Amino acid sequence: MSVEFPSAAAPAGASNRPRVAVLFGGRSSEHSVSCVTAAGVLQAIDTAKYDVVPIGIAKNGQWSLVSADPAQWSLRSATLPEVPASEESVVLSSQDNSRELVAHAPGSLPRSLGRIDVVLPLLHGPFGEDGTLQGLLEMADVRYVGAGVLASAVGMDKHYMKVVFESAGLAVGPYEVITDRQWLRDPQACLDRAGSLAFPLFVKPARAGSSMGITRVTDPAQLPAAIETARLHDPKVVVEAGIVGREIEVAVLQGRGTEDPRTSQPGEIAVQDGGHEWYDFEAKYVDGTAAELSCPADLPPDISAQVRRLAGVAFDAVGGEGLSRVDFFYTPGGELIINEINTMPGFTPISMYPQMWAKSGLPYTELIDELISLALARPTGLR
Incomplete structure (x- = not known):
């Protein structure tokens, strides 16, 4: 399906629609995963409601205006997508909190890409999911989807994540x-x-x-x-x-206003026979038949309620905002042991986070809209 996007160079104020900078790629080893996530979002985002500005970050850290065609960033055969370096760089202006994107090219005058209202940072790993990008956006006074600086940093570091979980009374494995x-x-x-x-x-x-x-x-x-x-x-x-137990996941979505976090029906990952001993990179993103999601997971009602409650506890423990996926082990003895939290979980249409929300009554496009709405309603700075 062909998707048309408004010109990124449209002057600020030309539309009453919020301008959303979709930011993806990045310097981490998860660069290609980020691109695949962006492909899903660019395909599904409501372009009648938002002006979309696709910004790619090359592996060398350069920002540039890139194609909005989802096919360019999706998995194609064995080639992983990658944001190329460009002659023209994009920077986020820091002058007077203008929230303006400016393009620079050698031998040319800078050109304005207009003011943006919110950033949708679809970056995974260091230099994107770990609080560094969030700090930059806070300093530029730009609203953004997802966790803040501290929550992003804690959620990225599996060591300190466990320390925080233990302090919140959650069971953590050895x-x-x-x-x-x-x-x-x-x-x-x-x-x-x-x-x-x-x-x-x-x-x-x-x-x-x-x-x-x-x-x-x-x-x-x-x-x-x-x-x-x-x-x-x-x-x-x-x-x-290694913990013997079933892998249970819960998708968490920030509540509106002062509401508690919202949790999806629990899901369970079953890795199919076919060369995958566990839920590895190939099973997650390449082999579409390697894993199957059961949602709601076949759990006793009290365990289902408990794992959703604990997912909310984990989200609040790290200071989560926007979205997170929380993963648990459900042992044969009936114990729920937390594995990790992902503050920017895989977000392709086939990823577990959006799938769990879809099976809980919130489709992919509406989920994107809700996340942007939450970000627009949230101030930058201390909160």
């Missing part, structure tokens, strides 16, 4: 943290600590997502290589003991 200094100074001590956990282990970069750099380890001899793989994405590594 884990060890290996910092860069510890690994370089005494790798054997790190291996001894990690090896004391019950196998299988999951070795993860502390501040990455989309299953990037994660290794499932079944033997101590595999640990050094798994840690080095994680360190390719982040010098800080988290090692988690």
Whole structure:
């Protein structure tokens, strides 16, 4: 289906519709995942209600005005989409809180792309999901969708996330943290600590997502290589003991005004036979038949109610805003152990967050609209 977008260079005030900068790509290893997310949003966003300005961030950090064609940013065969570097860069003006996008090209005068009302930051991983971008937007006095600076930073760091969850009374599985200094100074001590956990282990970069750099380890001899793989994405590594249990997820949406967070029906991921031992990157984004979502999950009514309540507790514990997906393990003994929170979860049409809301009565396009409405109603600064 062809989608038409208003010109990004339309002067401010030319339309009464809110101008939404859809920001995607970025410097992290999840660059392509961000592009795929943008493809879904660009396809579904209500262009009769919003003027959309697609801004891509190349892997070198350059911002530029890019195509609004969703097909350019979707998964096509084996090629992962990527925002290219451009001769023309886009910057967000910091003068007098103008909220103006300005394009710069060598040998040309700067040109205004107009004032924007809100940013929809579809960035995953460091330099986008971790509070850095949120801080920039706060300083520029620009409203944006999703969690603020602190919540984004805590939600990105699997170490401090667990610390916050424990302080809120949530059950957290056994884990060890290996910092860069510890690994370089005494790798054997790190291996001894990690090896004391019950196998299988999951070795993860502390501040990455989309299953990037994660290794499932079944033997101590595999640990050094798994840690080095994680360190390719982040010098800080988290090692988690494998937990026997069903993987249950809940989508959380900020309440309006002073209302409590809203929670979807719980969902359950079932990885199908076909070479995926767990819910890895290929199962999430490439192999469309690798995983199946059951929503609502087949749970006793009291457990369903409890996991939704705990998802709200986790959202509030990190200071969540906008949206989050909260993941739990439901053990054979009936315990709910929190795995993690994602403050900018996968947001393609087939991702679990929008799927759970769709099955809970809020379709994808309406979900995008609700998130933008929440952001427009929220002030920048301390709140």
